Amino acid sequence: MAKYRWLERVVFLWVATVLACEEPPAPMEESIRPVKTVVVNAHAMGSARTFSGTIVAADVSALSFRVPGTLQTVDVDLGQSVRRGQVLARLDDTPYRLRVQQARADVKNAQAILAEARDRRARIQALFEAGAASRADLDRVVADDDAAASSLVGARAALDLARRDNRDTVLEAPFDGRVAEKRVDAFEEVTAGQTVFVLHTSGAAELELLLPDSLIDDVKVGDPVSVEVSNRSAGVEHYSGRVREIGSAAVETNAFPVTVAVDSDDSRLRPGRAAEATFTFRNGDGESWLIPINAFVPAPGSDQSVPLSERELTVFVVDPVAETVSRRAVVPLGIRGNDVLVSEGLVEGEHVVVAGVSFLHDGQKVRLVESER
Numbered sequence: 001m002a003k004y005r006w007l008e009r010v011v012f013l014w015v016a017t018v019l020a021c022e023e024p025p026a027p028m029e030e031s032i033r034p035v036k037t038v039v040v041n042a043h044a045m046g047s048a049r050t051f052s053g054t055i056v057a058a059d060v061s062a063l064s065f066r067v068p069g070t071l072q073t074v075d076v077d078l079g080q081s082v083r084r085g086q087v088l089a090r091l092d093d094t095p096y097r098l099r100v101q102q103a104r105a106d107v108k109n110a111q112a113i114l115a116e117a118r119d120r121r122a123r124i125q126a127l128f129e130a131g132a133a134s135r136a137d138l139d140r141v142v143a144d145d146d147a148a149a150s151s152l153v154g155a156r157a158a159l160d161l162a163r164r165d166n167r168d169t170v171l172e173a174p175f176d177g178r179v180a181e182k183r184v185d186a187f188e189e190v191t192a193g194q195t196v197f198v199l200h201t202s203g204a205a206e207l208e209l210l211l212p213d214s215l216i217d218d219v220k221v222g223d224p225v226s227v228e229v230s231n232r233s234a235g236v237e238h239y240s241g242r243v244r245e246i247g248s249a250a251v252e253t254n255a256f257p258v259t260v261a262v263d264s265d266d267s268r269l270r271p272g273r274a275a276e277a278t279f280t281f282r283n284g285d286g287e288s289w290l291i292p293i294n295a296f297v298p299a300p301g302s303d304q305s306v307p308l309s310e311r312e313l314t315v316f317v318v319d320p321v322a323e324t325v326s327r328r329a330v331v332p333l334g335i336r337g338n339d340v341l342v343s344e345g346l347v348e349g350e351h352v353v354v355a356g357v358s359f360l361h362d363g364q365k366v367r368l369v370e371s372e373r
Contacts, residue, residue: 033359034369035325037318037351040289049281053209055229055273057200058261059175065091066168068191071184078182081202082173088197089184091169100166103159110155114148121145177202180271205262205269207241207277210255218281219243225260226278231268239264241277289346290339291315291330295354299329313340316360318351318368325353327362 069091076088121141127133181198190196207227211219220243227239240263247257260277262269299312313332316325330345346352351368353360360366 032323032365032367033356035316035318035353035360035366036355036369038292038295038354040291040346040348040350040352049215050276050278051209051211052274052276053207053260055262055269055271055275056206056208057177057180057271058204058206059177059201060180061174061177061199062195063088063171063174063197063199064193064195065089065171065190066192067091067096067165068189069093069095069169071186071188071190071196074182074184074186076179076182076197078179080179082177082179082199084173084175086173087170088173088179089171091190093166093169096162096166096169099162100159103155103162107152107155107159110148110152114145114152117141117145117148171196173199175199175201200271202265202267205264205266205271206244207260207262207275209258209260209277210251211258211279213250213254213256215279215281216246216256216258219246219258219279221246223279227260227262227275228278229269229273229275237266237268239266239269288333288341288343290341291346291352292354293338293340295352295357296330296332296340297327297357313342315345316353316357317346318353318366320351320368323365323367325360325362325364325366 072090072092074089076082076086082088121144124133124137124141128135128138177199179197180200182196183198184190184196207225223243225241225243227241229237229239231237241260242263243258244261245257245259250256295315296313297315299314302312312329314327314329317328318325328345330342333341333343353366
């Protein structure tokens with residue numbers, strides 16, 4: 001019997017030793033929850049209205065030759081991008097080169113006539129001072145000298161014009177852009193001032209649309225606008241913009257023209273494409289924000305039977321640096337569609353969680369996966 005007791009003691013000590021040597025289990029790490037947020041910004045300070053419009057080029061230029069002639073070459077194609085100073089087309093410059101040659105000859109002839117007139121004037125002036133020539137003789141050679149000088153001035157001006165006309169047989173792009181229209185082909189006869197190309201500025205697009213008269217007084221030049229353009233391959237592309245011009249008179253059905261400058265040089269913003277512009281109209285409640293209704297959770301112990309404007313509501317705000325969330329009390333003013341208007345508790349630029357808020361708690365680690373503006 002004593003033998004078995006001794007064996008039990010040995011087994012017990014061996015088990016205790018093994019258990020003492022094992023490391024304690026590591027505490028379970030809290031999983032980092034991905035969250036979707038909305039950024040508190042100016043777009044949340046009122047009701048949003050969306051209107052359709054058309055993309056246009058910020059600058060449009062109808063290009064033409066200053067002189068008539070026969071098109072010798074057309075050096076660009078429709079839709080081609082061009083750089084400032086690039087040659088677009090040339091006229092046959094043969095007649096203009098001949099005019100330059102003729103003008104040069106006229107200048108040389110005028111110079112010779114003037115030199116002869118001045119030599120004759122000098123001789124008659126000397127004879128007049130010696131009493132060997134009359135006043136009439138002197139007046140005649142002075143007049144001839146003045147006329148020759150005027151003829152030289154005219155000949156030089158004609159040479160300058162001939163040279164300018166010869167230079168104008170080459171049409172160059174006045175700015176970087178894209179050929180929107182090509183109205184001529186090589187060897188056609190064109191007149192001075194006839195539009196041969198229409199050039200759109202590259203890297204600058206605008207959106208033209210109409211706003212109803214009930215809203216036009218709420219829009220100011222410089223107001224921010226969200227612009228969306230549908231793209232088959234990339235889906236909906238989002239751009240920012242600002243109101244650049246507001247029409248002073250209604251053009252149709254009591255609607256006013258508004259031009260929005262798009263802050264992008266995206267080449268996909270081609271003139272003629274349809275786009276949508278979203279305006280945010282202030283709600284008149286001072287500094288307040290529209291936050292999606294699914295971002296709110298009741299404050300602990302709050303009474304849910306009272307109207308929304310009297311409830312104690314909270315949201316979870318993300319600290320992007322610490323990557324944690326904190327519960328924040330807000331003051332609701334009312335519901336605007338699927339949003340809640342709040343007047344206190346938030347600061348512009350903060351990230352408010354809008355999905356899965358019922359699974360969050362103060363100080364929880366999170367990961368931003370998407371932010372809406």
